[in-house]
Amino acid sequence: xxxxxxxxxxxxxxxxxxxxxxxxxxxxxxxxxxxxxxxxxxxxxxxxxxxxxxxxxxxxxxxxxxxxxxxxxxxxxxxxxxxxxxxx
Amino acid sequence: xxxxxxxxxxxxxxxxxxxxxxxxxxxxxxxxxxxxxxxxxxxxxxxxxxxxxxxxxxxxxxxxxxxxxxxxxxxxxxxxxxxxxxxxxxxxxxxxxxxxxxxxxxxxxxxxxxxxxxxxxxxxxxxxxxxxxxxxxxxxxxxxxxxxxxxxxxxxxxxxxxxxxxxxxxxxxxxxxxxxxxxxxxxxxxxxxxxxxxxxxxxxxxxxxxxxxxxxxxxxxxxxxxxxxxxx
Numbered sequence: 677x678x679x680x681x682x683x684x685x686x687x688x689x690x691x692x693x694x695x696x697x698x699x700x701x702x703x704x705x706x707x708x709x710x711x712x713x714x715x716x717x718x719x720x721x722x723x724x725x726x727x728x729x730x731x732x733x734x735x736x737x738x739x740x741x742x743x744x745x746x747x748x749x750x751x752x753x754x755x756x757x758x759x760x761x762x763x764x
Numbered sequence: 765x766x767x768x769x770x771x772x773x774x775x776x777x778x779x780x781x782x783x784x785x786x787x788x789x790x791x792x793x794x795x796x797x798x799x800x801x802x803x804x805x806x807x808x809x810x811x812x813x814x815x816x817x818x819x820x821x822x823x824x825x826x827x828x829x830x831x832x833x834x835x836x837x838x839x840x841x842x843x844x845x846x847x848x849x850x851x852x853x854x855x856x857x858x859x860x861x862x863x864x865x866x867x868x869x870x871x872x873x874x875x876x877x878x879x880x881x882x883x884x885x886x887x888x889x890x891x892x893x894x895x896x897x898x899x900x901x902x903x904x905x906x907x908x909x910x911x912x913x914x915x916x917x918x919x920x921x922x923x924x925x926x927x928x929x930x931x932x933x934x935x936x937x938x939x940x941x942x943x944x945x946x947x948x949x950x951x952x953x954x955x956x957x958x959x960x961x962x963x964x965x966x967x968x969x970x971x972x973x974x975x976x977x978x979x980x981x982x983x984x985x986x987x988x989x990x991x992x993x994x995x996x
Binding site for chain 1: 913
């Protein structure tokens with residue numbers, strides 16, 4: 677069993693008005709040393725199977741559903757999880 | 765014309781669209797559930813506005829996997845006319861039937877107001893009832909209508925005349941003021957403004973009728989330049 681931690685973000689070339697609002701508001705509150713804000717989405721998936729197959733599967737899931745590849749990029753980490761830990 | 769209006773969980777312009785095509789334009793129209801798997805017998809499919817699947821993940825991101833979608837893709841691939849309005853436009857881009865993406869309005873506000881548009885191409889199956897350069901007014905009602913495509917895609921859209929409607933006063937940050945566009949073949953149109961909400965003077969205007977009149981004419985095999993333009 678694997679736990680996938682998936683991060684989806686806008687590509688740097690795409691304007692993100694939400695991140696701009698957050699950065700501008702932080703600056704107004706005095707945190708004017710914040711140079712950049714990146715807003716994204718975070719997903720955790722538990723998957724069974726061998727690692728190579730699971731990696732390919734996550735790529736497919738991200739490309740078709742979790743990310744819009746026109747505007748977003750993704751990255752993920754995979755960590756082994758024991759079945760006992762999942763049952764808890 | 766025998767039109768199907770798709771209804772997803774969360775669609776909320778499906779009844780308006782059915783009324784506009786059926787009661788106002790006088791065409792055969794049927795509401796088709798997104799759970800259905802066939803579009804046999806229809807010559808036009810409309811993907812209406814709303815918040816399909818609650819806009820979970822991204823607008824249109826779940827709808828593109830609805831049971832009806834393989835049939836819609838086959839219908840479009842066979843040259844059938846597909847009109848997507850608002851959330852329907854978002855679904856068509858997510859499904860890959862139209863290029864680009866609709867992002868949050870730059871103001872981050874949901875904008876609901878009559879909006880002046882310029883008809884950028886009146887030689888499509890969806891716009892032949894208008895004249896090129898004509899200014900019309902249609903309501904918009906969206907939070908995510910900010911059209912984005914990369915530079916190469918935009919250049920291609922412009923070169924092939926795929927931009928059909930542009931905002932006269934860009935309300936949402938859309939690149940090249942794009943409010944509506946077709947695929948390269950010209951048989952699929954997506955637009956953020958709502959033509960079905962502008963089909964009676966009681967509603968504040970009738971500028972939306974042209975979209976439906978254009979489609980009806982296209983079905984009749986109308987002007988030759990329309991036919992060659994859309995089925996090249």
